[in-house]
Amino acid sequence: MDRDGDQFVHCGLGHRHWGKYGAAGLLLHHGGTVLLQQRSALSLGPETWGLFGGARERDEPPVTAALREAAEESTLDVGVVRVRGIVSEDHRGWSYDTVVGDVESRPEVAPASWESKDARWVPAGEVTDMNLFPAFAISWPKVRDAMRRPVLIVDTANVMGSRNDGWWRDRHGAATRLRDQIDAVEGFRLPPFDVAFPELVMIVEGKARGIGDGEHVRVVTAEGEGDDTIVDTVRQYAGVPDADVYVITADRELKRRSQEAGASILGPRWLLGQL
Ligand SMILES: [Zn+2]
Structure with a gap:
């Protein structure tokens, strides 16, 4: 070499x-x-x-x-x-x-x-x-301070809804596109890291169901309300030692519930700005 x-x-x-x-x-x-x-x-x-x-x-x-x-x-x-x-x-x-x-x-x-x-x-x-x-x-x-395990949980419906890319015509296609874009990120700007490689979880519901996992992104299908699945997922990760759990959403009620369950909140714009 x-x-x-x-x-x-x-x-x-x-x-x-x-x-x-x-x-x-x-x-x-x-x-x-x-x-x-x-x-x-x-x-x-x-x-x-x-x-x-x-x-x-x-x-x-x-x-x-x-x-x-x-x-x-x-x-x-x-x-x-x-x-x-x-x-x-x-x-x-x-x-x-x-x-x-x-x-x-x-x-x-x-x-x-x-x-x-x-x-x-x-x-x-x-x-x-x-x-x-x-x-x-x-x-x-x-x-x-960086001895942490970052986890991003994406409120897929909310993030999709925050950009005008025709998602309403094809929710399944738009969710797949978002998954592939998140998958392609080589590193996130997420303190305390200069470059972070978080665990990535997308919660999908409705017509976006069944899009399947990406290479790095785990896709969780909500059987009932998407918000309930997001809060349940926060609880699972929040109990893991050193985990820093972030929910990506602009939904006011989900923000409150996620924070109560132990997550921090980042907006859809933060995520879209990293893609
Ligand atoms: Zn020097």
């Missing part, structure tokens, strides 16, 4: 960084603990603790780079990581991307390259007690 990203560069802020094309690291968490790497005695910041990660290759997306580096430096099976988003630090001409993900159950992880001395799951509240790699110490307060 072309490893020409493995060199030092100066950023626009005058620092010296490893990674010609920027660098990326993996913040993997489970149940309030985070996976940290202790750097080897021979590496930069010897024996300090930080994230598995490293230099990006030319044109390599941050998620690919972070998972590749974690797989090279540890025994972690990166296939089980569910990536939720990216928190970026822009240094003008150079960037560090923290790729945030979680795992359903916490695997044992051991170091697997000369760059790593140790690997350990550390409670989030104890991270600052460790001897941290300086750059990670700076980014930690921000990335800690």
Whole structure:
């Protein structure tokens, strides 16, 4: 593989960084603990603790780079990581991307390259007690807030009704179109992430029934009232640890019911602006 990203560069802020094309690291968490790497005695910041990660290759997306580096430096099976988003630090001409993900159950992880001395799951509240790699110490307060699992629940009828694309002539076709557009989004602008990869759920009713799941979008058909199904879906996700549940609707009564069930509200315009 072309490893020409493995060199030092100066950023626009005058620092010296490893990674010609920027660098990326993996913040993997489970149940309030985070996976940290202790750097080897021979590496930069010897024996300090930080994230598995490293230099990006030319044109390599941050998620690919972070998972590749974690797989090279540890025994972690990166296939089980569910990536939720990216928190970026822009240094003008150079960037560090923290790729945030979680795992359903916490695997044992051991170091697997000369760059790593140790690997350990550390409670989030104890991270600052460790001897941290300086750059990670700076980014930690921000990335800690991103240990979240975003979920978007789309009130399909309401979002369709907010744009004039002829949806009233063919509700099934319009719902399919909306599903495909949501499916095609490569990342949402959804704080605390700079780029978020939320779980996507569309609730459909009436003539939009039966459109089927997309590649990333789960489609739930309301047997009765669409609003009741949306509120039930909010309740299911709101009980999941670290979940941030958002309902996309402009309907006043549904907003109230969704908020009561534990969701935040985003308007149809917010969603349509991301497509
Ligand atoms: Zn810099």
